[in-house]
Amino acid sequence: MTKFLGTGVALATPFTSSNEVDENALRRLVQFQIKNGVDYLVVMGTTAENATLSKAEKELVKTTIKQENNGKLPLVLGLGGNNTAQVVSDLKTENLDGFDALLSVSPYYNKPTQEGIYKHFEAVSKASPLPIILYNVPGRTSSNMLPLTVTRLANDFENIIGIKEAAGDIVQAMQILRDTPSDFLVISGDDMITLPMLLAGGAGVISVMAQGFPAEFTKMVNLGLLKKTKEAYAIQFELMDGIDLIFKEGNPAGIKSVLELKKIAENNVRLPLVEASSELKSALSVFINQLK
Template identity: 60%
Template sequence: MKKFIGTGVALVTPFNKDTSVDTIALVNIVEHVIEGGIEYLVVLGTTAESAVLTTEEKQLVIDTVVKANNKRLPMILGIGGNNTAAVVDELKNTDLQDFDAVLSVSPYYNKPTQEGIYQHFKAVAEASPKPIVVYNVPGRTASNILPETIIRLANDFKNIIAVKEAAGDIVQAMRLLKDAPEDFLVISGDDMITLPMVNAGGAGVISVIGQGYAKEFSEMVRLGLAGNIKAANELHYQLMPAIDYIFEEGNPAGIKAVFEKLNLSTATVRLPLIEASEALKEKLHNFTDALYA
């Protein structure tokens, strides 16, 4: 699955000031990341605030991105949850013809055992007509998928092709990279340790900051994949402050503040999230001014 090597971005859902979906801004963001050199798009992931979108709004987001992309880049659709039967049903009843894979988050809140996680993804793999990218994000799910569980899934189900590893643990990532099957992709889900993971053999990233500073972040990843460590490190260190900033008050409040500065969308999020503070916006706006000075 070479189409998923490099930088993918977990697209936001931009909102108007009244919190309705801003499809014009979404089209502009898709153009921004494509022009910036991003390799693929991820639709309706966590960063899209999918938890607070209605079924109709989710379809509106899908239709808007599919049309805007116009088959230029590969696309992944987020379909996951903590009710295995509901996830299976959604996989069977969603039109996936425009998507190349599905990103499916580990069950949240329930706190399943490793065997429970395995059985969940077994059911997902057997139901999905598209390849699966397992999403491990223990900071949101309250349970960590251990490397041995990921490796077991990778070996047992050929359509489980990758993991988006967002534990923020470089040691865990290296254990995955050491033991994963040769054709299995270990994709960073943490912007700050993306380059170290790439340098250790990772396939790239599904990024948040990469949709804001698309040109710089995607070039950093390409340089890392090409073994140009010095040049990649220079970009990484340049972007480090902004990576801290965008997550300082939660995601996607930070990245939406960047989009506000770039005149791509408002900074509006939906409750229970709140918009980035003026202090954080000032830091991000100053960083952006300095980056493009």
């Protein structure tokens, strides 16, 4: 699945000042990614604030992105949950036309055992008409999908093609890289350790930072894939302060402030999230100006 090598971007959902989906800004955001060389787009991930979108709004976002992308980049759809039966039902009823794969998060809140996680993804795999990228993000799910479970899933189900590994643990990432099949995609879900994961054999990243800095981040990833270590780390070190800043007050408040500073979209978020503080906006402005 070489279409998912390199830099994937987890798209935000721009909102107007009246808290409606901003279609024009969303189109600008998609074009910004395409023009700056990212490899694929992730739709309806955590960064999209999909937990606060209605079903109609989700359809609007998906349709707008597909229209604006117009087949230029592969599209990955976020589709997961903590009710296995509901996820399976959604896979049977959801319009998946135009999407190349699914990103499916490990069940959250319930805190299942490793066997529960395995059984969940067994059901999802059997129901899915598209390839599946697992998503492990213990900071949000309160449940870590361990390397042994990932390896079992990678070996047992042909349509489970990779994992977005966002535990922030380079040792765990290395264990997954070591133990899974050679064609299994181990994708960084943590911007700060993308490069070390790449150099250890990772397939790339599904990034938040790249959304605001697609040219810079994509160049770093491409250099990493080529094992041009010195040049790649030079970019990594330039981006590190910005990565810290965009997550300082939560995601996507930080990256939406970057998009506002770059005149792509307003920085509106939906409750229970709140927009970035004036101090953070100021610090991001300084970072952007220094990076130029």
